[in-house]
Amino acid sequence: MPPVPKYVYKTGTIDSGVEDLELQEMYGTLKPRPPPRMEKKWESVGLSYSVPVHQPPTLRRTEVPVQAGQQLELSCTSPGGHPLPQLTWYNGTEAFTEQDVNFEERESQVELDLTIRRLTKWDNGMNLTCRASQPFPEITSAQESWTILQVHYPPLIDPSMDDKVTALSEDDDFSLNCLVDGNPKPKVTWRRKNTKLYWKNPLRFHRVRYDVEGMYQCVATSDGFLEKTKDVFIDVVGKPYMEGEGDTAMVSADTGETVRLACTVAADPLPSRVQWTWRNNYGFETELDSADFRIVTTRRNQEMTSSLTIQNVAVKDGGSYICETTNMFGTVKRNIHLEIKESIPKTVMIPAITGGVVLLVTVAVVVTIVICKRKGWICKSYQDDSLDLSASRPMPPVPKYVYKTGTIDSGVEDLELQEMYGTLKPRPPPRMEKKWESVGLSYSDYMTHSPSKHVQVGRVFNIVNFSYAGRTSGVTKSDLWADHTLLHQHLLGTLYASQPAASGVSVLAW
Template identity: 65%
Template sequence: MEQVTEHERNPFIDGVSYNAVPLHTAVLLGHTATLHCSFNDLSADDVPPTLRGAEIPGKAGKQMELSCTSSGGHPPAQLTWYNGTEAVTGQHVIQKESEGRVELDLILRRLTKWDNGMNLTCRASQPFPEITSAQDSWTVLQVYYPPSVTVPVPSVRVVEGVTADLTCLVESNPPATIRWTRPGHSALPNDNIGQKIFRIPSTSHQDAGVYQCTADNGVQPVAVGTVTLEVLYPPLINPSMDDKVTALQDDDDFSLNCLVEGNPKPKVMWRRKNTKLHWKNPLRFNRVRYDVEGTYQCVGISDGFPQTTKDVFVDVLGKPYMEGEEDTTMPSAYTGETLRLGCTVEADPLPPRINWIWRNNYGQETELDDADFRIVTTRRNQEMTSSLTIQNVAMKDSGSYICKTTNMFGSAKRDMHLEVKESAPNLVIITSITAGGVLVVTVAVILVVIAKKKGWICKSHLDALRPMPPVPKYVYNTGTIDSGVEDLQELQEMYGTLKPRPPPRMEKKWESVGLSYSVDGVSYNAVPLPTAVLLGHTATLHCSFHNLSPEDVVNWLGPPRLTQITSGRRVDPKYPRHQVVGDEKKGEFHLLIQDAHLEDGGTYTCCIFGLTPKEAKLTVVDPPLINPSMYDKVTALQDDGDFSLNCLVEGNPKPKVTWRRKNTKLYWKNPLRFNRVRYDVEGTYQCVGTSDGFPQTTKDVFVDVLGKPYMDGEGDTAMLSVDTGETVRLGCTVAADPLPSRINWIWRNNYGQETDLDNADFDIVTSRRNQEMTSTLTLQNVAVNDSGSYICETTNMFGSAKRDMHLEVKEPPNLVMITSNQIKIKTFVTAGVLLVVTVAVIFIVIAKKKGWICKSHLDDSFDLSASRPMPPGTIDSDVEGLQELQEMYGTLKPRPPPRMKKWESVGLSYSGLVHSTSLQSYSTEEQ
């Protein structure tokens, strides 16, 4: 029998069977014992178990069965499947045994992509580990699974002309083929097939849209990813818009629509070239007139891009338009005068000429030409003017004068009915001059009489000077305009005092920056104080310890969360602006924040293990900043019911935003709103951003109001009543932008006939100032036939406005019609009265000069040799209550003195008077 050691034979070899006879055998002490072990069919080499089923890769979602077989062992080997180091048991393992053979099947019910690369091991072992060792066979599981697509950036935004990269990340086994497509468009270049990144070197706005990446590796289903590309590009006006369009005069529905593309979506408006007139898109005119013709610009505006414009010339064609063609003008003239009649025509094309026709009072018409009349015609652009001058008009010239013209679109005419009157008689003129002279002389005489009665003339030389009244008690020497008081809001007369304006409030300022707190000993106390640092400046947070052991670790934590900065590290590379400075030996760990950002604000913590952390709040402040995208000028439409301006202001602390009208104290909340836009809204407004500790930030915005004319009192009818002979002044004030070319005056008589009033026959004065236009019509010496309605009207491209004023002229109460004989009689009477009055005036002047009137009050026999005493209350007596001095028979009678006061002045001595002694004694008694 051979001696067998533990490692010489492996009992797990196919075909080897052994038999060991374990016998309970006894041997005598000191004798020899023999143990027997015999083998049958012993093989030369040991073989590991055989694996089957992993030769072909499995597919995700399918079942896979693996088999492990061991044969020839005696006793049969024990097989075990391992997933890595964990044994697989239970229903997933099925064992089969046959003669000399052991098979163990591993069933994977449903493969997943996570099973790919799984390491599976089959181990064969015998129950005699001391004799044989286990044999392993292993395999790496390969699983095919369909691709999955991940889009890291599902939406990409670039500016036109910049490179765009679209990315799809694909996971699959086996590797998938990637193809990029654009739904609804042609195929993309093949250069991008198989690439995870689809690159567009130079984007255009046509490249914007949805892109798909498709991944296919033969395992269904196919994976699809979607990326949206947004391309920002400046406003682009549709090039199909014509440079010139035609509109028909009197068209009631004319519009121009401007199509503008861009990203972001542009704001589209219209403006008249080289003006400040703006309209919304589409451009509309309720009624086309010839003044509409011109060049208009379509304007496209997008944030971040310059404006885009397109010029369109609007050409207005149509029949002639003649001013006042719908009304009949009724001019009048006196015989012998020169009369000028005019017609102004607008047309495109201009007619060749303007014809003049005269229709007499019997209806017969005669065409007027340059041979017999002075007709002047001028042309300017689309305007044509013709004037007819009639010199030395006579009664036979009465009738209707018609100007008419025609072009290819139609005709226009205007009718002016002329009424010629006899010249006013010279007697009337003489009468008027005489009456005026009489009126002047009469007024002069009345003034002389009143002056004599009031003492303005013929004044006595001995009249005493009237003392100045006492100074009122409420007048003091304080609060005058030279008192040196500045910034007075109002001056109030209140017992001689001035009420000053309260002093202005002082601005607050930040006095400290940074944060500092110290720690004494291991058990420390930090004082957290709310601290502010200016944006962009440096903040320092202090933290110091005493008796710090080498094992203690100091950490700084803050927003955003910083990596723990320990005593052995100075700078965190992720946060280069945040540094720890100080001395470890002294236990100082100061956090230095350079170039502070807004996100650096928040709570910071200095902590050490075993102690309660200490916190403090840091605030990063930023002065108010108004969004620079706000326009310097905006346009509002007159009568707009919802106009607002919103001012965006950033800053920390959050700024207070208000609006004010520049150079005024008018304030509004943000946004600035007006319930109804009027022309007085136009002006410069300031957006004001205010934060404590910072100066105010302002932005000027000019609000330009455009629209149809607005006329004061246009909704009401003014009723005026005057007497004949008076002068009447009628006025109209119009606010408009743009200002109309003129204000027209029309007179409608009581029979409804209307007549245009012009500067040739009426006193019409027109003035302009900014957006305001005023026209004044003056009617001198009005008569009853001037009664009627006076209408002022005006028009700009946005609309019209008019005002109606009804004038009623009445006869004076005692005014009667007089004949020519009565005029003569009154003329002689008036001349006689004038002569009498003139003689009376001359007599008064001579009498005054000779002394016949205005004689002195003192008779020649009244001797004033004695000096007369001055009564109490004279200008040097310091008396405040003196009211009057009366002259009575050569003496002065003083007003009784007030109570509790004494006269301080001495009496006057009048020499040569009979009663001087008695007067002197009276004066002495009064003293």
């Protein structure tokens, strides 16, 4: 505190009208004394007090994500505090200008609205912060609330992707990646244009062939937005590729036929021509041209087909036919072996086939007859009922006596007389040993006998045929009846006679 003044002097009125001043001596110097103050409150003399804000500001309308192109409106409210806080919106660390905000004060709170006229995809992820601050920063600290802006925008395919991509034929690993940006994250696939064939992203081919070449589309889809596509043409280049399996092929034909050999080649760039070469069966090679053979070449897109036609082929046309083609990347060829078979003329083939058919039919008929005969279905033996030789009287009795006569003067051998019905009749002399077939006798198929009785049967036949030996006609019933009687006498107790046939006597089994 300054020392109390030692002296106080009063001055008179100054002509200028200034009020009297009281001078006081302070440190040996006279200075005017300040006039006395009026009674006032402590606030009126520049004193103040501060009440800090007890919570961060409140943000509204931040829950629902917005889409690009729309307008964004956010509100920040801070209640309480003395003095009322000052609100400020920040984009990261940069404050929004007054053009973007609107301030309102309501009783014991303040509100600051933020408006962004048009959102873009670049606003996605923006850090928006509302800060509430008061004077005397050494006494109170600022309160903040923040939010991350979610802006939905449609899929966007990387515009730097080329419209045409080149792939090398026979490449073992080819891939094509499609970069797409969007919120929410898009689903990316590949498809062959104008087809329903889909592949995952990135597009991969483990072995590139010429059929891979074509137009493909990168397809990006996202919820709430239309599908986005990007066309990319894959151009396959490389050495020619011969369609089919292997480098060799086999073709066979008959003489006189027309043979067509073809090679289909895929390449980019396409070769100018396909060369045909013939190697005969002796190993000599000859280049073929359209002057001697019919060679036709057609082109379509990245394919070329060459066909060689040989009319009325002969054995001399056999051998190997080689098709070969070349482009800037390499050469490919295929060996087609042609085998010619000699065909049989139709004039020989038709009679041969006819004879074979007739032979088969004949064999079938013979086999059928044999089977039917064994089964007994055909060729059964039967007796002729047209000649009735049944006896009108019973079988004559066995002769009671047999007498031998002496030698007759005429030189005839002794005769044995047998008594039959009280009359002696000469017994016929024995016949020479002959087979029964030679005298016209026959026997039925039903006759069976044992080996021990075979000789007896032969003897009986010789006896029976005595009365008409050597005769092939004129046999009467009386002759047959006499023989029948002799047969009964010799076979009595062992054999029995069957009904004789017109040409002989049939003997059945015993």
